[in-house]
Amino acid sequence: MHLSTYLGLLHASENSLAEAFDQVGRDHADEPDVEHLCHVLSEKAAGHVEALSPFVTRYGVQREDEPDRLHAAEFGGTRTGGVGLLRDLQDLYVLASFVDITWTVVGQAAQGVPDAELLKTVGSCQAETSTQLSWLQTRIKQAAPQALIVA
């Protein structure tokens, strides 16, 4: 059963996302909203990691390299300046999108098992991931013209 592989992937990706939010928040402390909200959203991702733990135990961990490679490939650290902020937010967006679709995959499997408890966790965590995505999109849309045209 590959559900365990995917749980491992999700677990590691949420971990990367939590770290990435945290790092972007710290390194863009001059943008108070970014600093504060990245911190809040990092905690959400960390909460997801915790919420996943019982299922990781239940289905066994079988970790592939995938998530670590994702982290290395997609989030190589923060940048500076207006365009740098934009790129960092974009990286977060890519990471969070990956997390989002991985929740979808896990949710589908949870229905097949069926595992009502896992399904419930998928529901609440994915809703929060969608909040992360909507904030990132809003902030990116706001920042883009200024960063690309006059910064």
Added chain:
Amino acid sequence: MNRVENIWGVRTPHERGTEWPERVDQELAVAEAEVDRWVQSACVLCSNGCACDIAVKDGKMVGVRGRAGDRINHGRLGPKGLYASWQWSDQDRLTHPLVRTSEGLRQATWDEAMGRIVEESKKRHPLKQGFYTSGQLFLEEYYTLAVIGKAGLGTPHMDGNTRLCTATAAAALKETFGSDGQPGSYEDIEHCDALFLFGHNMAATQTVLWSRVLDRVEGPDAPVIVAVDPRDTPVTRLADVHLAPLPGSNQALMNGLIHELIEHGYVDHDYVARHTIGYDELAATVASYEPKQVAEICGVNAVDVQHAAEIFGRSERVLSTVLQGFYQSHQATAASCQVNNLHLLRGLIGKPGCGVLQMNGQPTAENTRECGADGDLPGFRNWANPQHIDELAKLWNVDRLKIPHWAPPTHAMQLWRYVDQGSIDFLWISATNPAVSLPELPRIRDILSREDLFLVVQDGFLTETAQYADVVLPAALWGEKQGTFTNASRTVHLSEQAVDPPGEARSDLDIFLDYARRMDFRDADGEPLIGWTTPEEAFEAWKECTRGRPCDYSGLTYDALRGASGIPWPCTDDAPEGTDRLYEDSVFPTEPETCEDYGHDLLTGGSTTPEKYKALNPGGRAFLKAMPFTEPPEWISSAYPLIATTGRSPYHFHTRTKTGRSPQLKQAEPKVWVELSAADAAELGVAEGNQVRVESARGWMEGAARIGGARPGVVFVPFHFGYWDATEGAPPSAANEFTLTEWDPVSKQPIYKVVAVRVRKA
């Protein structure tokens, strides 16, 4: 009567459901017989908008008198209206434009000053130019500025200091009802059985409105009063229940009140099912907010929470008012939405005595919002709705791409950040004084002194901010120009010109029009973009912009406003007398084609997409927005063990440019003070009147201690006291020296009410 000592004047008590009796207040510097003429206006020293007439003698303003027949004040004026309406008019005024040279500011002609501005403006990309305006201009001026910015120059960077005072009111109304627009009416005070004041020290902020409440309180069948405020104030002392939550914990308290409403069966489920969306999520969110838990988070008594909820649940008619204690605090929009929720859960809206007053601070803040001189589009239009953009493009006859609408217009805090980064390097400030009123002044001063910044300041006085300007434009003030404005309860007043402006000062409208002419802004047919030259013509143009929108002015005229009383919008051919209350039919402007906003996630401010919004199928129902309590961004630590909150005095307005020049008010409140609880004062060894220093991680100020008032752990400092009249060598007096740069994720209103500080004897 000395109205400094007797702030609210003599009582005229009356029964519930009867009209508030008239009482005409007047202040004259000459004998009444010597007055040449009386000129119609309304007071601009707070958001109440008390109607008055200005006395004129020999071409000078010499007094004011409340207008007896007006629906807002029934003749009354408060200490600010009486003692600071005109008394500043010939003191320290700017009478000529000034331009900066290597030696400092020197006098210049209008031609030179405007020439310089236009030259700088023309050489920059629109995205490098920003406008920071006010809550103190007139409607006609905001609308003109909005058209200049959005259809002339094409910059999204325009906001008002209304961001600091009224942004959350607008945001909470949009989130719940789909559009801005004050639901209630001041007349609800005459009808209510219970009055809830949420973070609203009405006795200080709108003194005449508080007189109106006092006259109910002292009459038969007085309303029950519940006050939420961490301080001890005239309001809380009168209240039947005083809830003093720790600063930053409003959302927990509100969730607790809603929890109790649901728990005790006070919800009108039929109303909720027909007129709202989101009940299940709201109920789930508040489920864990038992009174005991709320008491723990907020530091209040569980019994008081239960009692307050019971009053809300059992009273037939409840009126709620909300102000800065919620708007300038943590989770501002979320907590203010919960006030709307309380009313929706019981169906107490749109009926006499039942309503919500999401207040504002400044006199014309409502117009900044309507006209789109803040981070909104004119006529409460939705930036994310292409049809609304097309309406504006058609109205102004410009290409729709000219109008920046790729994101919401830039909010003030972000605008200042862009200046900080240098990506905006042309900033035009009108009628506001950010060098005293914005948070974290050391940072603001650094931004204002940036070498690369071209700064225009337009004001009646050489303010703290004007000192940094490259060009200073002398503006005509109240009584020296004509225009209309709208108070916190949608009531429009006309303010006529009573006297000439001093020297070469010009109205803000004339200044903006001059800029537009010199920039040669044109429409799609090559005609001048702005076709009006007088306030009345601007008003007529504005009417067209509002036609069919929630803030419909189409039935108003200057002549109608010259009648006995102000008129509340919407005012149309069908409702020529205006509209007392919105939502009498509980149909809310949430239809996707109508709404001003598709809403946000209250935690992050992430926008709801149009598709998601449409899928909710709101169909005229209101949104019950829910959110758990979260920790504030800044909290006490061992280094900064107290929480400071800033606020207002009944005697002063904004940064005292007018009230500080009134002899009575200056004497009433000459200096800044620091309010400490008795317990904290004892621990710090501070006695009444001792000079103390309040310090945060960002800056410090000093003031004389006043003991009592605040709850233990909380320090209060009024924000009015800047530096234009400071004595040489005096320590910093502005509360904003220590405040922080953080804002609500939805309304973007700065958090002035939750600042970690330490206090010591100076």
